[in-house]
Amino acid sequence: MTNRPLGAQISHMLKARGVDVIFGIPGVHNQEMYRGIEEAGIRHVLARHEQGAGFMADGYARASGQPGVVYVITGPGLCNIMTPMGQAYSDSVPMLVISSCLDETSARRGQLHQMKDQRAAAETVCDWSEEARSAEAAYGLIDRALAEFETSRPRPKHLQVPIALLEAPADDAPARPELADLPSIPPSAVEVVAERLLAANRPLFVFGGGAAQGDAAAASVLRKAGSGSFTSYAGRGIVPKDDPLHFGAALARPTSAEVFAKADLVICVGTDLAEVDLWRDALGQDCAAVIVNRDPEVLAAAAPGDLGIAADAAAWLAALDARLDTRSEASKWTAQEVADWRARWRAEVEAERPGILPVADALRACLPQDTMIFSDMTQFAYSAKEVWPMDRPGHWHHPFGFGTLGYATPAAIGGAVARPGLPSMAIIGDYGFHYTMQELGVAVELGLPLPIVLWDNGKLGEIEASMVSAQIAPNAVVARNPDFCKLAEAFGARAARPESLNAMQDAVRAAFDADGPTLIHLNAELLG
Structure with a gap:
């Protein structure tokens, strides 16, 4: 001792x-x-x-x-x-x-x-x-x-x-007590769902961030059942991006309720379906739902007639996959139907916040494999996370729920510390950057090759739009910004202000190869 x-x-x-x-x-x-x-x-x-x-x-x-x-x-x-x-x-x-x-x-x-x-x-x-x-x-x-x-x-x-x-x-702390394995999934928690799933004509899964560790089993279950699927924003990447029956992260689209109204079985795995997931009171289905979650508070909030299963999402998906046989007949969902909905929702996003999606598409095209993204409360992220396909779960982190400004820069620093040698990137708005800009000094001090993509529309754009929608004359939504590039350079970071999509891609590629952070200032007007 x-x-x-x-x-x-x-x-x-x-x-x-x-x-x-x-x-x-x-x-x-x-x-x-x-x-x-x-x-x-x-x-x-x-x-x-x-x-x-x-x-x-x-x-x-x-x-x-x-x-x-x-x-x-x-x-x-x-x-x-x-x-x-x-x-x-x-x-x-x-x-x-x-x-x-x-x-x-x-x-x-x-x-x-x-x-x-x-x-x-x-x-x-x-x-x-x-x-x-x-x-x-x-x-x-x-x-x-x-x-x-x-x-x-x-x-x-x-x-x-x-x-x-x-x-x-x-004295020294005692040795850590050993933890027993979590209880195994009881067969009854799988059997009843397997039977319902294979009997359904239009089954729909909804995967949340709590199911991220079960992505392989989820993909297999969807294939065997011929099921359609959605993910929450936090659950993106759980379903393979090329799955023809995947509706994407479109739960918050109001018309997604029309899709759920066609379902005859809904299975929600590892998701709370909170306000920030849906922005409405309910999914919209007329059928009973199955709720798989390890949080009893979520299960207690299930609607009458729903089946609540207290289980770890990944373990339950693995057990369901092991039990499930490939259905003999295809479900009633069609790839064309899903593609039409996804195209419609993308057009809605583009109409609501014009000019962002082409920039997001160009940014995604230049990222190295396995890039982990940390985003902030900014219009760029709001648009991108609805349509940006992820090839693996747990690689886009956003301040959901509490909705804090200033999250992205320091969170990306922490993520980069956790994954040395692997690419990490921050996406933040001009106003949110003010909240934690001082942490840029930490990234410089640590020599992190971290691109910090700053979307600058010169205002609190989302708040301005909300005020206009509520018939309030926009007030207190414009603040004087510094010269962000000079500010970054004062910290010892690199900086770039690209004026075209090609130049932006070049700046991002160079940032991943640098020996310190790079602030990439995207002026919304110049790129628009």
């Missing part, structure tokens, strides 16, 4: 649990947590703001499949990371935030970084927020978080440790 301050022991424990990278910012209140980082052999990525650290951890987790871990200080450090915690909560991202906290707050006021109730504040945007009052409690809560990431819906957790406890000597 080794006796060290608890702050150092926490880093050693995390390393023993497989954590290789920690994002964060040190301060006088959490400096004890930094005592053991280098000794434990953990890489630390210094963000410029705790919001950036949180988004980096989010991107790292999405890219690696491992929890993103962050160290922050008491008070403002925790407040600054609450936005990324809320984003991670809405998108089911495993993030562990460890902060310091004051030793006593009830009888003493005016302390540095003091909050009325720091733990409770954090709990509003994460799965749970707890305070450890002993070394044993700190170790137990860390293991609880890691176990829950593996066995239940992954969502962010917050652990706070009093400063005096971080400074106090503590």
